[in-house]
Amino acid sequence: METNNSFNEQFEFSGKLKTYSLVAIVVGIVAIALGFFLNTEREFANLLLCGYYFTCVCIAGVFFCALQYAAQAGWSASILRVPQAFAKVLPYAAAILILVVALGIFTPQQVITEEGHQTIKGTMLYKEWAPKEITTKGSEAYNAVIAGKSGYLNIPFFFVRMAFYLIAYSILGLMLVKYSNNEDELGGMFNYKKSFNISAAFLAIFGFTVPLFAFDTIMSLDAHWFSTMFGWYNFAALWVSGLSVITLLLISLRKQGYFTWVTVDHLHNLGQLMFGFSIFWTYLWFAQFLLIYYANIPEEAAYFYKRWEPEFQPWFWLNIVVNFLAPFLVLMARDSKRAVPVLKTACIILICGHWLDYYIMIMPATVGPKGRGFGVQEIGTFLGFAGLFTFLFFTALSKFKSLVPKNHPFLQESLHHHI
Amino acid sequence: MSSTKYILGLFDDPDEMMHGIDKLQKNSIPIYDVYTPMPIHGIEAKLGIKDSRLGYAAFMFGCLGGTTIFTMVYYFLVHDWPMNIGGKPHFAVPDFIPVTFEWSVLFASFGMAFTFFYSTHLFPGRAPRVMDLRATNDRFVIAIDAKGNTPHEDITSLLKEAGAVEIKHNDRKYVSYE
Numbered sequence: 001m002e003t004n005n006s007f008n009e010q011f012e013f014s015g016k017l018k019t020y021s022l023v024a025i026v027v028g029i030v031a032i033a034l035g036f037f038l039n040t041e042r043e044f045a046n047l048l049l050c051g052y053y054f055t056c057v058c059i060a061g062v063f064f065c066a067l068q069y070a071a072q073a074g075w076s077a078s079i080l081r082v083p084q085a086f087a088k089v090l091p092y093a094a095a096i097l098i099l100v101v102a103l104g105i106f107t108p109q110q111v112i113t114e115e116g117h118q119t120i121k122g123t124m125l126y127k128e129w130a131p132k133e134i135t136t137k138g139s140e141a142y143n144a145v146i147a148g149k150s151g152y153l154n155i156p157f158f159f160v161r162m163a164f165y166l167i168a169y170s171i172l173g174l175m176l177v178k179y180s181n182n183e184d185e186l187g188g189m190f191n192y193k194k195s196f197n198i199s200a201a202f203l204a205i206f207g208f209t210v211p212l213f214a215f216d217t218i219m220s221l222d223a224h225w226f227s228t229m230f231g232w233y234n235f236a237a238l239w240v241s242g243l244s245v246i247t248l249l250l251i252s253l254r255k256q257g258y259f260t261w262v263t264v265d266h267l268h269n270l271g272q273l274m275f276g277f278s279i280f281w282t283y284l285w286f287a288q289f290l291l292i293y294y295a296n297i298p299e300e301a302a303y304f305y306k307r308w309e310p311e312f313q314p315w316f317w318l319n320i321v322v323n324f325l326a327p328f329l330v331l332m333a334r335d336s337k338r339a340v341p342v343l344k345t346a347c348i349i350l351i352c353g354h355w356l357d358y359y360i361m362i363m364p365a366t367v368g369p370k371g372r373g374f375g376v377q378e379i380g381t382f383l384g385f386a387g388l389f390t391f392l393f394f395t396a397l398s399k400f401k402s403l404v405p406k407n408h409p410f411l412q413e414s415l416h417h418h419i
Numbered sequence: 420m421s422s423t424k425y426i427l428g429l430f431d432d433p434d435e436m437m438h439g440i441d442k443l444q445k446n447s448i449p450i451y452d453v454y455t456p457m458p459i460h461g462i463e464a465k466l467g468i469k470d471s472r473l474g475y476a477a478f479m480f481g482c483l484g485g486t487t488i489f490t491m492v493y494y495f496l497v498h499d500w501p502m503n504i505g506g507k508p509h510f511a512v513p514d515f516i517p518v519t520f521e522w523s524v525l526f527a528s529f530g531m532a533f534t535f536f537y538s539t540h541l542f543p544g545r546a547p548r549v550m551d552l553r554a555t556n557d558r559f560v561i562a563i564d565a566k567g568n569t570p571h572e573d574i575t576s577l578l579k580e581a582g583a584v585e586i587k588h589n590d591r592k593y594v595s596y597e
Contacts, residue, residue: 286516293513296505334474418460 005261005415007406013398017256021390028384035377044104044124045366046377049358050385051097052217053241055166056234057389058093060242061086062173063206069176069192069199074413075269078261078404081397082246082253084180087173088396089389094166101162101217105130105155125366128223129153146223153220165213172202180405187407210235218358221365225303229288234361236281240323241354243274248347249393251340258403264338265417271337274350278327285320307360311369319360322353355382422590423571425451427551428561428578429585433459436559439581440465443561448574451562454554476534477527484526485519492518548593558585 035043061083068076104125123130133141135150146153175198183191211231219230227233247270253259292300307316326349336342363372397403405411430436433455440462443450453466463470492515496502501509541547554560563574565588575586 286513290513290516294505296507332478334470 005404007402007404009258009403010401011253011258011394011398011403013394017390017394021387021394024383024387025391027380028387031376031380031384035381038377039367039371039373040107041109041124042367042371042373043377043381044100044107045362046381047100048104048125048217048366049355049362050381051093051100052362053355053358054385054389055090055093055097056238057242057245058086058090058173059169059206059210060238061246062090062169062176062202063239064242064246065173065176066199066202066206069195070203072196072410074410075266075417077408077410077414078417079246079250079259079266079414080180080405080408081400081403082249084177085393085396085400086242086246087170087177088399089392090166090173091170092392093389094170097217098159098162098166101125102159105158126220126223128365129220130155149223153223158216158220161212161216165209168205168209169202172198172205176202180408181401183405183407184402189409192409210238218361221362222303222306225299227288227292227300227303229284229291233281233284233288236277236284237354237357240274240277240281240350243270243277244347244350244354245389246270247274247343248351251344251347261404261415263417264340265419266414267340267343268334268337268419269417271331271343271346274346275327275331275337278323278331278350282320282324282328285324306364306369309364309369311372312360312364315356315360319353319356322349323357326350326353421565421571421588423565423588424592425550425589426563426565426568426571426574426578427587427589428563428581428583429551429553429587430559430561430582431557431584432582433457433559435582436561437462437465439561439578439583442577442581443563443574446573446577448563448568448577451564452550454550454560454562456555456557456559459559473531473534477531480530480534481523481527483530485523487526488522489515489519546595549595550589550593551587552594 032043032047035046064076064083065080065087067073068080105123107124109122109124109127128134129146129149131141133139134143135147135154136142137147176195179191179195179198183195211228211234214231214234215226218234219226247267250259250262250267250270254262289304292304306312327346330342330346330349331337336346359378367373408414428436428439430439436453436455437459440450440453450466453462455462493510496515497510504511504514507514536542549555550562551558551560561578561583565571568574571588575588578586
């Protein structure tokens with residue numbers, strides 16, 4: 001079979017797409033500024049949500065590459081540049097997340113006690129464990145439970161861990177990109193073998209640290225509560241949202257006239273992964289819920305109690321509808337995975353759905369039912385981050401000399417992929 | 420009038436067999452079926468075989484399994500013998516989900532297996548119906564219904580041209596009746 005694809009074509013980032021992404025960034029900046037002015041704490045919660053989401057999607061790109069190399073998968077060889085571009089964006093995402101977390105921890109917040117006269121210094125984010133008074137014996141705000149956890153949950157160690165995860169993921173991701181670029185220039189198996197080893201190392205590090213990353217960034221907002229399922233539940237969200245973004249970008253790139261070699265078979269595979277891992281997400285979500293529901297221990301049930309407040313309950317249910325029922329029913333049939341408009345709709349549903357998933361994790365633990373809101377701040381911040389991601393992704397993609405790893409040993413298999 | 424019922428073209432290479440299919444189709448000779456020892460990508464589309472409906476069967480069986488166990492558990496734990504388990508309401512839906520899920524999977528998998536056996540006539544104790552025994556070993560076989568097809572010699576020579584290593588004119592459809 002002959003293929004008439006020009007592999008030396010480069011992506012050109014210009015026109016409407018660039019304008020729209022820049023407009024979205026400006027909208028985001030305005031919304032964030034407005035948010036800080038209107039309600040600082042809620043804005044911090046939103047920034048954490050979007051920063052975490054943004055980072056997770058980029059990590060999912062590195063994970064995708066590593067998984068394909070470690071499994072020696074052939075079908076994905078011709079689409080690898082998309083997740084590789086995610087890996088290139090990851091350092092920026094990581095820097096933004098660390099900045100948001102640092103600002104959240106070091107920005108003081110005045111907390112008025114019930115008596116109404118005493119003000120205690122709190123923090124914008126991680127207020128259950130980050131303020132010094134909580135772990136200082138004799139202080140009014142002293143909390144024995146949190147003090148007992150302070151060996152792990154203290155500010156310096158928290159940042160050391162955060163930096164370790166994100167630097168490790170970023171460096172390994174960039175190494176995969178580097179070896180793939182070298183492979184383009186030199187050919188041969190040397191770089192593929194290197195990529196395989198890097199991937200194996202990444203998967204081992206990722207497997208052990210990704211639950212901790214979720215524990216630190218999100219679960220420690222509810223510092224009294226803990227769940228061992230939480231890490232994998234977050235991983236499932238990371239992976240499903242990452243796959244949805246990869247698929248959506250591939251569909252958009254195809255529409256723009258690039259990636260002409262990506263057939264409906266490749267999209268079918270991605271659709272299968274999205275479908276399968278949405279079920280996996282539901283499985284973990286439910287496994288966490290059922291054990292807590294069944295045991296009914298107050299310390300554990302507190303998490304769902306907070307999310308069961310009337311302000312959050314409709315969102316709580318909507319979360320399951322959007323992230324389980326929608327992909328389950330939309331993506332189940334083979335034909336719908338092969339119909340590009342349907343797949344695109346499913347991607348958009350899942351991307352919004354996982355925003356809601358993170359919203360349900362973060363908001364009850366930060367602003368609480370009284371401070372909850374959904375308005376300009378939420379939509380604007382999300383738009384800003386979406387624009388930033390789009391801008392950085394397409395810029396990174398346009399830097400690649402070719403849109404396909406030309407000398408990838410499985411490239412022909414991928415070009416003739418058929419299911 | 421010959422007693423030939425089926426003409427079989429035996430190939431030892433899948434690519435040549437695909438070639439053979441092209442050739443027969445170009446000469447508008449209808450192909451009865453093709454038997455290969457391993458799956459060949461793209462052959463369904465070439466032969467115009469409809470998509471399998473096994474997935475729909477699996478879905479229906481899954482729904483059946485889920486409904487069956489949910490009804491049963493409802494009858495046991497809510498209607499017939501309500502028990503106080505940890506102070507929960509009798510109709511505690513989350514507790515029913517795991518078993519509903521398991522039965523859906525169980526019914527779907529057994530249902531799929533039995534549907535497959537039914538549609539391929541594979542039953543225990545029954546010799547499978549095979550048109551050529553080597554189609555399960557190292558031969559790629561194209562079968563052509565001899566009845567009403569243009570001179571058999573033409574088909575034979577077409578197959579030979581396409582690279583068939585052996586051509587059989589069989590008087591009976593299957594070589595392995597019971």
